[in-house]
Amino acid sequence: MDSEDSDRDRGAGVEVAGGERSGVEPTEEQRGAQRLAARFFTLSMLAGIGLFVVYFSGGQTQVEGILFAIALGALGIGIGLWAHHLLDAREAIEDRHELSSGPEARQAFEEALGEEVGPAIRRRGMLLGLLAGAGGALGLALLLPLISLGPAPGDTLKRTAWHSGRRVVDEEGRLLTLDSVPEDGFVTVYPEGAVGRADSQALLIRVPRGLLRLPPERMAAVPEGSYVCYSKLCTHAGCPIGLYRVEQQTNGRSLFCPCHQSQFDVLDSAKPFFGPAARPLPQLPLRIDNEGHLAAEGDFFEPVGPAFWDRSK
Template sequence: MSTPPVTDGHSHDEPVDEHLPARDDLYANPGLEEHHWRPTDVDPKAEKRAERQVAALFTLSAVCTILLLVSYFTIDADDTVGGLGAQNLVFGLCLAGALLGIGIGIIQWARKLMADVEIMEYRHPAASSEEDRAATIQALSDGLEESGIGRRPLVRNSLLGALGLLGLPAVVFLRDLGPTNAQVVANPPFPGSGLEHTVWTKGMRVVRDVVGSPIRPSDLEIGDLVNAEPEALFNGGEDGEPMEGVALQVAKSKGAVVVVRIEPDEITAPPGRENWSVDGILCYSKICTHVGCPISLYERTTHHLLCPCHQSTFDLADGARVVFGPAARPLPQLALAVDSEGYLVAQADFDEPVGPSYWERG
């Protein structure tokens, strides 16, 4: 067996130019460029000037935050400037100034005052040794020392002040989320406002969704499921006019129901609810008790109602108890009766809050 000839890396057919440098010279390590000291590294006056610049930027951020808070209380929400909302315009400018002040200040701090040295770190395929961990902690300590945050109180204190003030607008703006439940109960802005109640009242008719027509028990056959609403949505406003705007959305988001008819002997009524149905007709909240999705996917043979969002499943023949999914409690049930004209009406409002669970519910 012959030994293959040793080559110099060139093909025998490839001409070799003797004037070209060797291949190893083509990829020589260029090394690091000569380090150039910054003015702040060699001139104490330049260093102090840069420190004042950084502190001024952080102070500017704090001033913008204070102006943001002042504008929240002094500018009316209806004021406009050139067709734009004055309050939102000032909010945007002040918040931009606050964030830019902190961002540019940190950049200037890093460029002019933090240590200007080259570092190199090797990566390891597995967990570092105790020695490497100790070295990392030491490197972090050295980095904090080199940043100068400990020996530059002006920069440190101005940065902490700017960051601290920047959190105040979030606290103040929480007022705009709306009144608390206790405030709504004491002074409801709309019918059915608050967490505890809906627009349903004693004697209010159950009407079909969209069209608003009342429902007689004879209109429903076994297995039917109807999306329904309280009659107040259609004539519950002032002077008997239909609800509109926010009042309509508040009432509909909590008052929507499903009406289903089941064979009476297949119904298992929870204790105390034996007279809440009419000839096998039951009424439940349409709002899922998990996260509040509207539900109406009905399987008539099992009497199961499925939520399309997260597949919570409720047995309508057994008090709408949860048989599957993340929902933690049954759908609230609306007690039904029949008025003098033969239409389905509510006996009262729901006896428990509708919708997803919240922190005050047991």
Template sequence: MAHEEDALEHERASWKPSPGLAVAVPDPVQNPGLPPHRARMTDKDPAAMTRAVRTVYTLFYLSLAGSIWATAAYMLFPIESGRIVDIRNNNLFIGLGIGLALLALGLGAIHWSKAVMSDKEFIEPRHATRGRDATREGAVQAFRDANEESGFGRRTAIRGSLIAAVAASILPGITLFRGLAPHSDKSTEEGALAGDPVALLKQTMWKEGERLAHDPSGEPIRAADVTLGSAVHVIPESLAELGHSEGYLEEKAKAIVLLMRLLPEDLPAEHNNLDWAYDGIVAYSKVCTHVGCPVALYEQQTHHLLCPCHQSQFDVSRSAAVIFGPAARPLPQLPITVDAEGYLVAKSDFTEPVGPSFWERH
């Protein structure tokens, strides 16, 4: 079989056409060229061109109005009150303004390119790129031609409306940055500002003698009932007595605590304030110091607390120090002890602001 295959291969290699035999050679693919140019209505009718130009700059001015409205909505519907309706209106009307601004700007640019700009096809031959004077002059001429074809230089209404719309489109974004700035209100006493995060987040409902209670039942917690390795969600007893009245959620968001019990030997004195713990029981703010998510995942073998939002980890055996993630500081600790009846009580409020770090904090 191998000898037969070698013979066939040799025969194919040595074959040559007979002198009188014609061999068909396919023709190369011909360049079909550009299709015939199809004139648009705006190319044939000056009135149609006028209407198209008017539509373009109307859309650009509509975009301008949307940007201005989004900026105004930020001030007309402030979210500082904290009311749900104000927050809803703020998000709704700012979003509608920004959406209108970007949609109208995009539609105007598309209509301009399709109906007003020159759409004649042309062939641009390739050539080597050189930094010669002729090349630079050609580039300048290309910009001149583009300006002529687009009508940017001649059509002042389109040019002016486009520049105004693009410039105004960044205003809502700049305005929203105002929400990151500190707010001040001189209505509080002793120089504390009502809008100051330090004052707002440093004072919670915890006070000396305040009993620790289960969340949400409000049942006080006995130290003897806290088992080793457990993690209990805690609120002040007086907060539970308020019920879901005005301001309940705001106070709970600041005062929520996670209570854990470790072996006393797992709390080395060099890394912990043992005066703030009771028989291995410690209490830390449940509000992550990164952006305020609830830190509720406790690993009892390693004594680590995990924030599920951005994976910050805190070591409970070392005063809730940050061991991983973007959080910048430990969780604030609530000093606790027991009363005469064996119930866990707070020794004081937190000694530092709870919640995320911020630039006003010293």
């Protein structure tokens, strides 16, 4: 081979994975597709990196969404270009023949398997590197939701602002005494100093004496056998309960949740008897302090609200 031939071969030679060269020359269209795929992989990689930068510099949901869409879309387009223009799509038709392969057929298959197929790709290593970079940046971006989970809540979901000795106030912050609630009346209450705190809101109900059917240890937390207090958060989906009903015919007392119509039996530990709620409303233990004010004996007996994380108990 003379020197001119040698130069021409070097120019026409095609680099493939592993540094091998294939003699199949790509068309101009395939070269263009290769350049385009490389640009899309680069765009995907830059968008993935940009997503990290935006996230760690404070985050902006819309910008993160756009960058994620660009990273994913550009990666998909790049892979599509590669598959459509740079992979072999030859159709081959073979006559039906005996099902078992003879030694010659197996030999031919093994040779064909080792053959370079499809159009040769110039700088395939670069394209593969860009694809890996784009895929890696996108893969790392998928870890961001894990980072956003934040610290574990611990037992904060099981505690409210109530604790032993904390006095009971109404929505205006006024301290409550036994005279503050009329018979069969009810009032929304909070711990003193925490008015408005959602997880601590409760309903103080004055039930006529002798009607409550609570276990002895729960009854001991009901001043005068009349002033019972339950969490105001529905145990179904956490809506605030706001309706107290007196059934004249059955002498029953119930609380009604307006969201999905769950009903709770006030006289029987606020157990649900209608609707989707499955757990009773947690009771808040109360006592009368030395100054005659209503005060908590401790926190609610159970976690308030849906408490789905605490179902095992």
